[in-house]
Amino acid sequence: MPLYTHLPTSIDAVDVIIAGGGTSGCVVASRLAEADPNLSILVVESGPDNYGNPMILHPALFITHWAPGSNTMKLFKGRKSEALANREPIVPVGRGLGGGSSVNLLMYSRAQRSDLDAWKMPGWSANELLPYMRKLETFHGEGAKALHGYDGPIHVSSGTYRSLRAENAFIEAATHVGWKEFEDLGNLDSVGGVQRALRYVSPDGKRQDTAHQYLHPMLRDGGYPNLHVVVDSDVDRVVFEGQRASGITYQEANGSSRTVKAKRMVIVSCGACGTPPVLERSGVGNPKILEKVGIKSISELPGVGDSYQDHQLISAIYKSNLSRDETLDGIVNGNFDIPAMIQNNDKLLGWNCMDVTCKFRPNDDEAATLGDDFLEVWNRDYKPHPDKPLSPGLSDALDFDPGIYGDAGDIDIKVSRWGYKNQREIARRMDIYRGEVPSCHPPFSTEDDMLIDKWLRENVATTWHPLGTCKMAPREENGVVDETLSVYGVTGLKIADLSIPPSNVGAHTNNTALTIGEKAASIFIRELGLAQ
Numbered sequence: 001m002p003l004y005t006h007l008p009t010s011i012d013a014v015d016v017i018i019a020g021g022g023t024s025g026c027v028v029a030s031r032l033a034e035a036d037p038n039l040s041i042l043v044v045e046s047g048p049d050n051y052g053n054p055m056i057l058h059p060a061l062f063i064t065h066w067a068p069g070s071n072t073m074k075l076f077k078g079r080k081s082e083a084l085a086n087r088e089p090i091v092p093v094g095r096g097l098g099g100g101s102s103v104n105l106l107m108y109s110r111a112q113r114s115d116l117d118a119w120k121m122p123g124w125s126a127n128e129l130l131p132y133m134r135k136l137e138t139f140h141g142e143g144a145k146a147l148h149g150y151d152g153p154i155h156v157s158s159g160t161y162r163s164l165r166a167e168n169a170f171i172e173a174a175t176h177v178g179w180k181e182f183e184d185l186g187n188l189d190s191v192g193g194v195q196r197a198l199r200y201v202s203p204d205g206k207r208q209d210t211a212h213q214y215l216h217p218m219l220r221d222g223g224y225p226n227l228h229v230v231v232d233s234d235v236d237r238v239v240f241e242g243q244r245a246s247g248i249t250y251q252e253a254n255g256s257s258r259t260v261k262a263k264r265m266v267i268v269s270c271g272a273c274g275t276p277p278v279l280e281r282s283g284v285g286n287p288k289i290l291e292k293v294g295i296k297s298i299s300e301l302p303g304v305g306d307s308y309q310d311h312q313l314i315s316a317i318y319k320s321n322l323s324r325d326e327t328l329d330g331i332v333n334g335n336f337d338i339p340a341m342i343q344n345n346d347k348l349l350g351w352n353c354m355d356v357t358c359k360f361r362p363n364d365d366e367a368a369t370l371g372d373d374f375l376e377v378w379n380r381d382y383k384p385h386p387d388k389p390l391s392p393g394l395s396d397a398l399d400f401d402p403g404i405y406g407d408a409g410d411i412d413i414k415v416s417r418w419g420y421k422n423q424r425e426i427a428r429r430m431d432i433y434r435g436e437v438p439s440c441h442p443p444f445s446t447e448d449d450m451l452i453d454k455w456l457r458e459n460v461a462t463t464w465h466p467l468g469t470c471k472m473a474p475r476e477e478n479g480v481v482d483e484t485l486s487v488y489g490v491t492g493l494k495i496a497d498l499s500i501p502p503s504n505v506g507a508h509t510n511n512t513a514l515t516i517g518e519k520a521a522s523i524f525i526r527e528l529g530l531a532q
Contacts (some may be wrong), residue, residue, distance in 0.1 A: 013261035014040040021045030022099020025269035027211035027517025035530040047096030098211030111505035114385035132518035143184030159201035160350030205350020240280040245493035272466040276305035299489030388507040470499035496520035
């Protein structure tokens with residue numbers, strides 16, 4: 001099995017290097033290997049191998065990844081913000097093969113049509129991306145057959161358990177106040193209601209991360225000897241020969257530095273927080289910033305690291321009369337015997353504790369009651385797009401979770417509201433350099449960036465799903481529009497991860513990361529002249 005913690009010294013050059021083995025990176029690697037098993041590929045991942053890890057395989061155990069000391073999460077800390085009562089926001093991201101798909105909350109959620117069309121990128125509209133959304137999934141839910149896939153690597157189902165008493169009560173309450181129950185909120189257009197949630201969980205209750213569903217099968221079947229993966233290794237920078245990306249330098253698990261050449265292509269897929277530092281350490285970015293730390297500019301791209309966008313999480317917790325087996329609180333408070341549950345294949349293990357998903361927006365009359373500042377944003381960004389869920393400071397999606405991931409006595413219902421950032425053109429640098437040590441410090445927001453009410457300021461301290469830090473922009477050369485995810489000013493260097501969306505989406509971003517991986521792979525396969 002060509003998976004290493006220390007890459008053999010005999011491997012000093014490959015055709016394609018993928019810097020980062022996260023959600024999109026695993027998709028790209030496996031699709032390239034599938035297109036041509038003779039193509040030599042190296043994936044370099046900073047985190048651990050996840051193969052067969054029960055804490056990853058069993059959806060209910062996602063809670064364990066958020067515990068202090070977890071080696072499958074990396075926590076980026078933002079700047080102190082007056083909007084957070086001078087606190088520092090925390091941005092948790094997945095660390096290890098599969099990235100966020102290996103540790104996330106597994107909610108199946110697609111972007112809206114207007115979200116994707118707003119990117120204004122040729123080849124990346126909602127209609128053009130739908131085939132890739134279908135390609136990645138095996139869908140076990142309700143909905144129009146033409147909108148879903150039925151033979152892809154990622155299973156989408158209800159898993160093995162639902163807390164039906166709580167789920168039914170929530171939906172009944174929602175419909176009582178006028179919100180519709182949908183059978184498919186993932187059809188790109190529906191909004192204004194609730195749905196019995198589907199998950200990235202197989203019908204037999206296993207997590208559908210991209211490492212296990214795309215990459216590991218190829219690493220283990222012996223048919224892809226030219227697909228190499230090295231874990232526990234931090235990518236430092238891209239190496240250039242003139243203006244051509246010719247390889248990478250990375251730090252091995254033992255701390256030694258290693259350089260491997262790429263004969264045909266380097267693909268950076270380190271995520272919205274990880275890709276900008278790699279590029280800037282390589283000389284790709286804003287020259288004024290690079291000069292401060294003595295890095296020679298290779299390509300002048302001031303936008304690298306700017307335009308950070310995110311989803312903010314706020315939660316309200318309620319008392320309930322749910323029984324011990326109707327929540328996942330026992331995993332956190334120690335009342336569940338997890339080894340015995342695994343041995344007995346307990347049905348609760350195939351549950352992610354998220355049973356209802358919603359997409360809401362007010363009508364015009366309701367919007368008019370929320371103040372002049374809100375109304376200005378509403379009229380500009382939302383009213384023209386009737387499919388667009390509300391965002392700044394409110395909710396793009398509301399998830400109902402029977403379980404609070406902690407010990408709070410008999411209070412065990414959590415309702416989470418996800419608000420995604422205002423799409424105004426306000427640059428927010430990621431401050432990737434502090435002194436001489438490159439590090440990522442994503443911002444939160446200030447008063448000119450987001451409509452944040454007093455409750456939000458006092459309660460929010462966590463952001464999720466960052467994107468947009470290396471956003472795509474349309475470019476035309478010789479009358480042909482380039483959609484190849486190229487880095488301007490250099491050759492042989494591509495980006496494929498959540499750093500590329502020009503604007504945010506009204507959904508959990510795992511589906512967007514998967515779709516980017518599939519679309520990017522198709523582009524690279526074509527550019528490399530491989531058969532599809």
